[in-house]
Amino acid sequence: MTRSQNPVLDAVLTRRSAPRLTEPAPGRADLERLVQAAATAPDHGRLRPWRLVAVTGDERDRLGDVLAEAADSPEQARRAAAKPLRAPLLLTIVHRPVPDHPKVPEWEQLAATTGVVTTLSLLLHSHGFASIWRTGATVQAPQVRKYLGVDDGEQLLGWLYVGTPPTPDTSADRRPLGTPARITWHRAGI
Numbered sequence: 001m002t003r004s005q006n007p008v009l010d011a012v013l014t015r016r017s018a019p020r021l022t023e024p025a026p027g028r029a030d031l032e033r034l035v036q037a038a039a040t041a042p043d044h045g046r047l048r049p050w051r052l053v054a055v056t057g058d059e060r061d062r063l064g065d066v067l068a069e070a071a072d073s074p075e076q077a078r079r080a081a082a083k084p085l086r087a088p089l090l091l092t093i094v095h096r097p098v099p100d101h102p103k104v105p106e107w108e109q110l111a112a113t114t115g116v117v118t119t120l121s122l123l124l125h126s127h128g129f130a131s132i133w134r135t136g137a138t139v140q141a142p143q144v145r146k147y148l149g150v151d152d153g154e155q156l157l158g159w160l161y162v163g164t165p166p167t168p169d170t171s172a173d174r175r176p177l178g179t180p181a182r183i184t185w186h187r188a189g190i
Contacts, residue, residue, distance in 0.1 A: 035120060092148050129164060
C-alpha cells in the first residue's frame with residue numbers, strides 16, 4: 001500500500017510501539033505544543049482528568065531505584081532499575097478523575113485520559129518520534145506513587161516512553177485497512 005494524501009491516516013497506519021528508544025526526544029517547547037494539541041481529544045465537560053509528569057535525565061535513574069525498591073526479588077529489582085533507561089523521556093500518565101461529577105461518569109473521564117495519550121502518541125509519530133505505553137504492577141506501589149507525587153484520588157496508568165527508534169523503520173509496515181470486523185449495522189431505518 002502506498003502512502004495516501006492524508007497525513008493523519010498515514011500516522012494511524014504507520015505508528016508502532018517502539019520497545020527501545022534513543023535520543024533525541026522532543027524538547028520542552030515541542031512537547032508542550034504536542035501535549036496541548038493532544039488535549040483537544042474528546043473530553044466531555046472539558047474536565048482534563050489527566051496530567052503528565054515528565055521524567056528525563058538523571059531522574060530516570062532515580063525512578064529506576066524506586067521501581068527496584070518496589071520489586072519482589074533481587075532479579076526483578078535489577079530489571080526494574082533498568083526500565084526507565086529504555087527511553088530518553090518518560091511521560092508518567094496520571095488519571096485524575098472528578099468523583100461524582102453530575103454529568104461525566106468516571107469511566108468517561110478515563111476514556112478522555114486514554115484519548116489524550118493515544119492522540120499524543122500519534123502526534124509524536126507524525127513528528128518523527130516514537131513511543132510505547134508501558135504499565136506493570138509497580139503502578140500500584142506506594143513508593144512509586146509517592147516519588148511521582150500521585151495523590152490518593154489519582155490513578156497511575158503507566159508511562160509513555162518517548163524518543164527515537166535506534167534504527168529507522170524502513171519497512172513501511174502499514175496496518176491494512178481491510179474490512180471492519182467489529183461493526184454491526186442496525187437494520188432499522190435502512
